[in-house]
Amino acid sequence: MIKELTVDLGERSYPIYIGEGLLENIASYFEKHGISKGSPLLIVTDGQVGPHYLEGVLERLGTAGYQAASYTVTAGEKSKSLAVLEDVIGAALEAGLDRKSAVVALGGGVVGDLAGFVAASYMRGVRFIQIPTTILAHDSSVGGKVAVNHPLAKNIIGAFHQPEMVLYDTSTLQSLPDREVRGGLSEMIKHGLIWDADFAYWCEDNAERLVGLDPEALQYGLYKGCSVKAAVVSQDERENDLRAILNLGHTIGHALEAVAGYGELTHGEAIAIGMVGAARLSVKLGHPEEIHTITKRIFEKFGLPVRIPAHLDTDAIMRAMMHDKKFGEGRMVYIVPVAIGKVEINKQMDPKLVREIVDELKQED
Amino acid sequence: MIKELTVDLGERSYPIYIGEGLLENIASYFEKHGISKGSPLLIVTDGQVGPHYLEGVLERLGTAGYQAASYTVTAGEKSKSLAVLEDVIGAALEAGLDRKSAVVALGGGVVGDLAGFVAASYMRGVRFIQIPTTILAHDSSVGGKVAVNHPLAKNIIGAFHQPEMVLYDTSTLQSLPDREVRGGLSEMIKHGLIWDADFAYWCEDNAERLVGLDPEALQYGLYKGCSVKAAVVSQDERENDLRAILNLGHTIGHALEAVAGYGELTHGEAIAIGMVGAARLSVKLGHPEEIHTITKRIFEKFGLPVRIPAHLDTDAIMRAMMHDKKFGEGRMVYIVPVAIGKVEINKQMDPKLVREIVDELKQED
Ligand SMILES: NC(=O)c1ccc[n+]([C@@H]2O[C@H](COP(=O)([O-])OP(=O)(O)OC[C@H]3O[C@@H](n4cnc5c(N)ncnc54)[C@H](O)[C@@H]3O)[C@@H](O)[C@H]2O)c1
Ligand SMILES: NC(=O)c1ccc[n+]([C@@H]2O[C@H](COP(=O)([O-])OP(=O)(O)OC[C@H]3O[C@@H](n4cnc5c(N)ncnc54)[C@H](O)[C@@H]3O)[C@@H](O)[C@H]2O)c1
Ligand SMILES: [Zn+2]
Ligand SMILES: [Zn+2]
Numbered sequence: 001m002i003k004e005l006t007v008d009l010g011e012r013s014y015p016i017y018i019g020e021g022l023l024e025n026i027a028s029y030f031e032k033h034g035i036s037k038g039s040p041l042l043i044v045t046d047g048q049v050g051p052h053y054l055e056g057v058l059e060r061l062g063t064a065g066y067q068a069a070s071y072t073v074t075a076g077e078k079s080k081s082l083a084v085l086e087d088v089i090g091a092a093l094e095a096g097l098d099r100k101s102a103v104v105a106l107g108g109g110v111v112g113d114l115a116g117f118v119a120a121s122y123m124r125g126v127r128f129i130q131i132p133t134t135i136l137a138h139d140s141s142v143g144g145k146v147a148v149n150h151p152l153a154k155n156i157i158g159a160f161h162q163p164e165m166v167l168y169d170t171s172t173l174q175s176l177p178d179r180e181v182r183g184g185l186s187e188m189i190k191h192g193l194i195w196d197a198d199f200a201y202w203c204e205d206n207a208e209r210l211v212g213l214d215p216e217a218l219q220y221g222l223y224k225g226c227s228v229k230a231a232v233v234s235q236d237e238r239e240n241d242l243r244a245i246l247n248l249g250h251t252i253g254h255a256l257e258a259v260a261g262y263g264e265l266t267h268g269e270a271i272a273i274g275m276v277g278a279a280r281l282s283v284k285l286g287h288p289e290e291i292h293t294i295t296k297r298i299f300e301k302f303g304l305p306v307r308i309p310a311h312l313d314t315d316a317i318m319r320a321m322m323h324d325k326k327f328g329e330g331r332m333v334y335i336v337p338v339a340i341g342k343v344e345i346n347k348q349m350d351p352k353l354v355r356e357i358v359d360e361l362k363q364e365d
Numbered sequence: 366m367i368k369e370l371t372v373d374l375g376e377r378s379y380p381i382y383i384g385e386g387l388l389e390n391i392a393s394y395f396e397k398h399g400i401s402k403g404s405p406l407l408i409v410t411d412g413q414v415g416p417h418y419l420e421g422v423l424e425r426l427g428t429a430g431y432q433a434a435s436y437t438v439t440a441g442e443k444s445k446s447l448a449v450l451e452d453v454i455g456a457a458l459e460a461g462l463d464r465k466s467a468v469v470a471l472g473g474g475v476v477g478d479l480a481g482f483v484a485a486s487y488m489r490g491v492r493f494i495q496i497p498t499t500i501l502a503h504d505s506s507v508g509g510k511v512a513v514n515h516p517l518a519k520n521i522i523g524a525f526h527q528p529e530m531v532l533y534d535t536s537t538l539q540s541l542p543d544r545e546v547r548g549g550l551s552e553m554i555k556h557g558l559i560w561d562a563d564f565a566y567w568c569e570d571n572a573e574r575l576v577g578l579d580p581e582a583l584q585y586g587l588y589k590g591c592s593v594k595a596a597v598v599s600q601d602e603r604e605n606d607l608r609a610i611l612n613l614g615h616t617i618g619h620a621l622e623a624v625a626g627y628g629e630l631t632h633g634e635a636i637a638i639g640m641v642g643a644a645r646l647s648v649k650l651g652h653p654e655e656i657h658t659i660t661k662r663i664f665e666k667f668g669l670p671v672r673i674p675a676h677l678d679t680d681a682i683m684r685a686m687m688h689d690k691k692f693g694e695g696r697m698v699y700i701v702p703v704a705i706g707k708v709e710i711n712k713q714m715d716p717k718l719v720r721e722i723v724d725e726l727k728q729e730d
Contacts, residue, residue: 082447085522086515093517121486124512124523147489150451152458157450158489159524
C-alpha cells in the first residue's frame, strides 16, 4: 500500500508518495503528473546510489517512452559545488533538455540539493522531481530549499524551487549504511520533538524496527516525518518565522560538525547532541526536568550520541556558533523545547547560557 | 526633471527613475525604498565603469549611513560565469551580507545579469537594485531576467529576480564608447518597431541627438524604451508567450554574433541586421514593401549595419540558428513585423525562407 500526502502550497502544491517498491511504477507516476515525453529528462545521481538503482529507473522510463539521460556525481558533500553544478548543466545541455524538461534527483540530500538547484536555474527554471534514497532525505526532499555550498559557507547559493512530486521508495533504504540510517532517524525524531509528542513516543517505541529497516515502520515514520515538515513549510515557505523551528538542535549541531571536522560526527549525530543540549537549556529556563530526560532517553534508544566528545574545545564550538549567523546584537536566536512535541523560537538567548550547556554536554552521563 | 515609470507586476512591481545627475541623490532613493541601513550592501561593478562612478556612489551612501562594500569584475561578457559568481558571493560573505541586505549592479548588462543572479541565489534571494550605465541596459535592467553563461550556452543558468528599483542616471552615459552607444540604440529602436510606431519614427527623427548623447533626447528615448519593455514584461513575466516579441531580429542576430566570433559585430549591430532581415521576411510573406524600406532607413540613420558581412558563410549561419533552440520539428519560431510598430509570433516559419533572407542580406544595397 502506497501512502500519499500533500504539501499544501497553493499553486505549487505537490504530493509525496511513500511505499515499498514504488519505483517499479515510476513511469506511471510521471505520466500521472504530466511529465512530457516530448522533452528529454535528466536523472542526477551519485556514485554510491547509481550502481543500485539507476539502471532500473532508466529502463522503466525508457520502456514507457521517456527519453532519459543521466549524470552521476561523486558521492559526498563536495559535490554540492558550483563546479559540479556547471558539469550537470553541461550534461543537461548535451542531452538537449528544454524548458519543458524535468530534472530528477535520485539520491540523498546531496543529490537532491544539487539537482534541485540545477532545476531552479537551468533556463531559469524547469520541472523537478525528488526520488530520495536516504532517511535524512525525508527532510531535505520536502520544502523546496535547494542549494550548493561556497568554500566559505554551506548552502549559501540556492533557491526555493518546489518539486513536482516526491517519490519515496522505502526499498531503496535497504542498501543504506547503518550510520546513515541512524543519522536520518535523528531528523525523524526531531519532527516528533518539535510538533507531535505522540510521534516522538512512537519513534521511541519503534526504535528497533526503524533501525532494522522494517518496511512498515519505515513507511509510517517517513510518512509522519514528512507530514510535520510539510505542515511547517505550508505555513512558512520562505522561512520568515515558523520554519525556523526545523532548526531544533542545529545551532550546537552545526558548530560540532564544523569543529569536529566534517566526518567525525554525521549531521544526524551532531544534531542529536544538539537536541539534548536544547532540552537542557529548556530545563535551565524553568521548563520541566523530564524534557531533558525523555529527549536523552529517545536518542540513546537509537544508539545516537548524547554528549559532546570531550576533546572538542568549548571556545572553538562557541566561535563556530557565532559564524552560524543565528546571532543578532549579542543575543542568539534559539529553538527551545517547552514540552515534548512543542518548541518556541527564543530570539533573546544569552550566549553565556549556551556556553554553560556546551560544557555540561561534555559531562552528560 | 526626473522621469518615473512603474513596471507593473503586482506584489513585485517596481519603479524606474530616469534623469540627469540622479545618482547625486542615490541615498534618498535607497531610503525611500526602505533599503536597510542595518545590513551591509554590496555594489558590483566592472573595471571600466568602476573608475568613473564607484567612488561617488560609495561616498554618498556612506555619508547617509549605509555600510556599502564593493566588488569589481573584469569588464566584458567573460565575467558572466559561475566562477565569477563564486567570487562575488565570496565578497558578499566577507562583507557580511545577510538576508536583509541588497546587491546593487552598477554597470551595463553584463554586471546587471551577473549581480542579479548573485542577488537571486545568495541565501536563496536578497534584494536587488539596478543602476544601468549603458543604453543597452535600458533593456537588460528591466524585466528581472538574470543569468550567467555556461561554456556551452549563453544565459542558460539564471533566474527571474525582479529588482526593487532601477536608477538610470543619463549622465553616466557620457563616458560610453560610441560603438556601445549605437549598439544600445539598436535595442531602443527595436522597442519602437515591436510596439509603438510613433516612437520608432521619433527615434529616426532624433538619431543625431541620440547618437550625440543629448541629455533630453536620451531621457525621453530611454523612458519610452523602458515603457515598452515594462508593458511587455507586465503581461508575460516568464516568457510564456508575448515576451518572445522582444526577440525581434535576435534569431539572425545571435547566429551572426556566433559565426562572426564575438567581437566583430556587437550585439546591437547584429540585431540591427537581424531586424532588417525580419522586415524582408515580412515583405516576402505579403506584408507592405515599406516595412523593409523604412526599417532599413532607420538603422542607416544611426550608422548601424544593415547587411551581413559577405565573408560570413550562409551554412554556418543556418547551423548556428539551429543551435539557438527556437526550433520545433523543422519549423522555426520567428518574430515577424506586420507593420511598423507591430509584430507577430510566427511559429511555423519555414527555415528555407530564412535561408533565402540570409543570402539576400549579404546583397542588401
Ligand atoms: N534542502 C533541505 O531542506 C535540506 C534539509 C536537510 C539536509 N539537507 C542537505 O542534505 C545533505 C545530507 O543528506 P544525506 O544525509 O541524504 O546525504 P547524502 O546524499 O550524501 O547521502 C549519504 C551517503 O549515503 C549514500 N547513499 C544515499 N542513498 C543510498 C542508498 N539508498 N544506498 C546506499 N547508499 C546510499 C550516498 O552516496 C552518501 O554517500 C546535506 O548536504 C544537507 O545540507 C538539505
Ligand atoms: N537580462 C536581460 O533581459 C538582458 C537583455 C539584453 C541583454 N542582456 C545582456 O546584457 C549584456 C550586454 O549588455 P551591455 O551591452 O550593457 O554590456 P556591458 O555591460 O559589457 O557593457 C559594454 C561595455 O561598456 C562598458 N561600460 C558600461 N558602462 C559604461 C559607461 N557608463 N562608461 C564607460 N564604459 C562603460 C563596459 O565596461 C563594457 O566594456 C549581455 O551579456 C546580454 O546577454 C540581458
Ligand atoms: Zn538537519
Ligand atoms: Zn538584445
